[in-house]
Amino acid sequence: MPIDLAPDPAVADLAARTAAFVREAVVPVEVAHDGVVPSEAVRAELQAGAREAGVFAPHVSAEFGGHGLDMVGRAAVFEEAGYSLLGPLALNIAAPDEGNMHLLEAVATADQKQRYLAPLAAGDVRSCFAMTEPAPGAGSDPDALTTRAVRVAGGWRIDGRKWFITGADGAGFAICMARTAGEPGERGGATMFLVDADNPGMHVGRHIPTLDESLYGGHLEMEFADCVVPDEAVLGEVDLGYRYAQVRLGPARMTHCMRWLGIARRAQDIAVARAAGRRVFGSRLADLGMAQQMIADNEIDIAAARGLILQACWELDQGRSGSQSVSIAKTFTAEAVWRVVDRSLQLCGSLGVSGDILLGRFLREVRPFRIYDGPSETHRWSIARRVVGRHTAPAPAPVPA
Amino acid sequence: MPIDLAPDPAVADLAARTAAFVREAVVPVEVAHDGVVPSEAVRAELQAGAREAGVFAPHVSAEFGGHGLDMVGRAAVFEEAGYSLLGPLALNIAAPDEGNMHLLEAVATADQKQRYLAPLAAGDVRSCFAMTEPAPGAGSDPDALTTRAVRVAGGWRIDGRKWFITGADGAGFAICMARTAGEPGERGGATMFLVDADNPGMHVGRHIPTLDESLYGGHLEMEFADCVVPDEAVLGEVDLGYRYAQVRLGPARMTHCMRWLGIARRAQDIAVARAAGRRVFGSRLADLGMAQQMIADNEIDIAAARGLILQACWELDQGRSGSQSVSIAKTFTAEAVWRVVDRSLQLCGSLGVSGDILLGRFLREVRPFRIYDGPSETHRWSIARRVVGRHTAPAPAPVPA
């Protein structure tokens, strides 16, 4: 059976309906609010629209109301959702909820699924993933984890500070990563805990102001202080938190890429429409070579990113670790999307930097993706180490003189 | 007399005092307000400080209270002022006032100088330069000018719409470029007019929301409608507006470069301090090769930009047009500053995209400079045309077979 790049018809149909829904129902809301969801009411309205359009929560299994898309299927649908900054929220596939649903489906017990996944998949609550910490804690180096959980009668007590916890404002629960063994800097020894928002030991702190502003629920500081949780709050097994983090992170990196690829296409569409309609120096902008070069480079970047995402997703669907392909796809896509938005803005000139079109907003939103979920430098380091690890033979002998 | 790159001692002293003033008195204000001047009171306070420090309005002639710096001298001082986003405003060398002072000193009559330049140099009023227009009017292509001025008894009547007029909110007067001959798309035929803010025919419209926010007085839409001005409002001679625009634009492009070069250095300082103080994966960040590469590339970009600015400024001081060197310096500097800020932000990771340090702000502020004052593409087009114009000989004959 040969290689086949034709999408499954059901997936193609879902992607097409997603595309139509986003253009018709989401983009106008996005334009009206500069890409930032203004209120819970607007979120609810967008999600109601997605439900009605039959495109809601497509990644979740049918049991929890979704379409059960595998990663390759998500690649097609999420890209369409990502065509608007608000599309992922509308479909309930925005970070961090989407990654948390993925994790819960893979790791949670039946009870935990009923209690946490079901309302999350339904859009009734939101969630956050409390892993990163202020320096010198866990950041691009997860082994630096300092938040600790120690056993107490009937459960655990968690203490530590978290930083840059996306979506924490308004989240119904947090998945908190805490060290249950070892010392900061050592591999392993982390455990994941499900912590309810009303736990008196979990404190949501200030919103960290950031260049990006469209992720609903913000990026927050959190503190766990004498935060006691029962044994049933442990997600998966004790001390295996890093393994589950990988379950979440690889796919979550890819779904980020899918969504941002949608924004890249949107930026390109805006710029091309502008270039086709604008005359300058006696020519149509779209007929000037330097503009054509930017348009072509955008198209190349988008196509290359899509190919890399597909490869990584297919490997994940095959049950492989896919870590090399994920790192490659994440690094390339984050930088490609950035270049596409930057060129698109440049093509639009002063209009591009104005708030009258969304390119300045997009630029702000995509920039952090070169840092979030592993900075490009960390991924490059991992990529190189894996490559070098595969090579142990000495250099080929030189030609004899 | 050989080439000498040692700065004039008086200029060096002024630059050093500017550097000290900016670090001590301006940076704290900038940090407290995320780089955006919040009120007229703060502006007044900053300028009072600069006056006291003896660094106010250094580019203006002594007659109007300044130090009479030539372009090469400005390069040294403005870069130091630009180390903070608010430094230029403090020294009264921010765009567009600085360029307008330059233009008025070069072109205005004695009466006009007294009436417009003197209070502007003193910081008592601000001004704007009303040239660019909404598409399809004058933008990167100035010949597309559509605003018209027609002779009326004792003066002129101006009609037209302007767009992206920096500093217009609160400006005491505008220098308005209007077509007095020819049709849109034709070379020449423009005239500059001094229009007081209380002229009932000059209307300041909405603030255009933009990615950048630190230019005091915003970017605005303006309308001239039945705007009648007297003959004395003509700046220079009728129909020679484009020639005067060149008087203003070349130097103004260079002073932009100087100021933004200051921000590039600031970004590098922030990033290097961070890299020197942060440990990751068991190493100091500043000792990791990819970080070192970013730091080195920043240093190279800054040094190269400075050299190109110096060359262009020296040519302008020699009375040459300097247009090729100005285009080269402007294009390179705008892109180099952008790269430096982008790398610096990347070096700082999540902190870099947070509002807790100013790099995200800087990124927003410098991005438009690749578009303002001539997009890079327009300058490249000009550069190439001049190069090709110098070559008329056919390609060298190939080697005989």
Add this chain to the structure above:
Amino acid sequence: MPIDLAPDPAVADLAARTAAFVREAVVPVEVAHDGVVPSEAVRAELQAGAREAGVFAPHVSAEFGGHGLDMVGRAAVFEEAGYSLLGPLALNIAAPDEGNMHLLEAVATADQKQRYLAPLAAGDVRSCFAMTEPAPGAGSDPDALTTRAVRVAGGWRIDGRKWFITGADGAGFAICMARTAGEPGERGGATMFLVDADNPGMHVGRHIPTLDESLYGGHLEMEFADCVVPDEAVLGEVDLGYRYAQVRLGPARMTHCMRWLGIARRAQDIAVARAAGRRVFGSRLADLGMAQQMIADNEIDIAAARGLILQACWELDQGRSGSQSVSIAKTFTAEAVWRVVDRSLQLCGSLGVSGDILLGRFLREVRPFRIYDGPSETHRWSIARRVVGRHTAPAPAPVPA
């Protein structure tokens, strides 16, 4: 049926055997001769080896002794063959023969296939494709074709000069593109002719010295002067030459990409082996961040190119024109391969520029691919035009003020 990226087992097996054959039997010959086949005897020996290994002419149908690989199958096998500069010649899939076989299978009559394709597929003769002309003739702009064919009794008379005809030295026949209608600069009107090497009107001129030297049979000047051919020499139909050129060019561009991707992987392997074995400044070179960055960027470039090639090949296999995907893949791959070889050479330092390893040779060989088969600029122009052509709607309306 979902997307599947797993290669057909038979193709995977052929690719693996090709990889083994190239490493064992071809690379030593390549190293001994600096990548340039020195004689017909060596060519014959390499091809005998490939026949014996069961990997010869894999793209040709079984009828003519091959494996009948589709484009997706070629992608896997040709990349392995391209791991050595001499691999493609060994497998009889080198340019221009491979593209000519493809064209003949698609267009030739049964008689023409017997006479031209059969010996070509067997490696008994070589061929060339005589299309490009000295300026101002057909080059990156095929419409500029000046060589003419006019009807004479029982056939055609061809007159014109050709330039940069790869493989012409020693070719048993040429496929010559000549204008049979219209004037230079007009679309269409070309016809393809099969011209035997012993035709007294076909003259093979000088070898053009070039940066690359590994394409067997060189790049030559040719002249057609009173070159009379019979009606049976027409390949396909009269005046449809451009259509057939497309049949040849799209796939030929992709097979170029596949082969050069093999060289990129080889360069990376050489560099990584070197980096893993070399110590400098107290560290292993492979552990230094700047080296890791180059290694990672190579890996990303290779993966992205492979994905784009696969996409284009799959479209071609589906019977689509694939022209946009082909242009994207060709442009990206040509530049990516260049970057990979350049970085690999840099990683090897002085050894890299020495002839003691093959990286300098590779650099010379891959550089022209950014020009051959359509310069990157021409492809970008095409890519942009197709994108702009799809957009006719005006820019999205700005946010109301």
Add this chain to the structure above:
Amino acid sequence: MPIDLAPDPAVADLAARTAAFVREAVVPVEVAHDGVVPSEAVRAELQAGAREAGVFAPHVSAEFGGHGLDMVGRAAVFEEAGYSLLGPLALNIAAPDEGNMHLLEAVATADQKQRYLAPLAAGDVRSCFAMTEPAPGAGSDPDALTTRAVRVAGGWRIDGRKWFITGADGAGFAICMARTAGEPGERGGATMFLVDADNPGMHVGRHIPTLDESLYGGHLEMEFADCVVPDEAVLGEVDLGYRYAQVRLGPARMTHCMRWLGIARRAQDIAVARAAGRRVFGSRLADLGMAQQMIADNEIDIAAARGLILQACWELDQGRSGSQSVSIAKTFTAEAVWRVVDRSLQLCGSLGVSGDILLGRFLREVRPFRIYDGPSETHRWSIARRVVGRHTAPAPAPVPA
């Protein structure tokens, strides 16, 4: 006394005469021989021409027949000489002789000057600088020096292998760097020795084949075996070899830059002439945007490199170490020249990769400069370390929450 960028009139005159001489007398020889001096006779002829034109050995003091140019003066003249690959040899300012003359003037005794410098400056002999060694010896890391010199009666005995010794074939003497104290990997402990070509202990080995071929006298392997030299062979003081190497290396890096900048200008001139004379797709190539972008980027790169070279040279002339500015200028120029030649070749299409014009030759010649005299990565590492060393303060305090 303000900054002045106007060249000294005498230097400007010498530069202009050099430019004329190179275009008239050197370029035709270069074109006839593909940039590679074919024989001693041609070298002698070229140098005779330069002497007659009054432009010979301009960097040497008048005492030794030159013009005594300082580094800033060399920048102007050497760039003009470098307009042809053979210009530097004609003027007797090619590597490594030029650097050796510089070193000898600075360090040699009067007797050594008479014996070695005088004939070298006159072009009567050539020389080489025997420092680099095969891995794991001295390469980009000079501390790895393994060649040893030990005291014997009345002098020293040198033993060790050298690699990539430029100009060694035919050199009248070598300046050999050998360890007189410490162990490989330790700082310092090296001494320079003047070794005559007829010393029976000095053996010139094979020519290392390299991508570049225009440096007269090749790149060779050498061996010192029981090579006994008298005390008078010590250049400068014992154990201070690294200090003298710095005397030589900084200026030598800059003169390399100057010469290669000349080639960059030449490449641009060839490409622009071609673009101005070639029509494609109905336009003049020089009027197409993508071509204009390449031409403009070339111009920017050339101007920026020139500014950086000037800065570093001026610092060296002031007696400063200039090491940061030298590293910056060397790194930028090596990469800029490469980009310029690459773009110029691209602009010329297939003609560019042919040997009918010299761009393919230039590409081969300039590529190694990103490695020779310190790879870009080593310089970036040095640049970053100096920058970080200047910063010890912690990151600026964040805005209070």
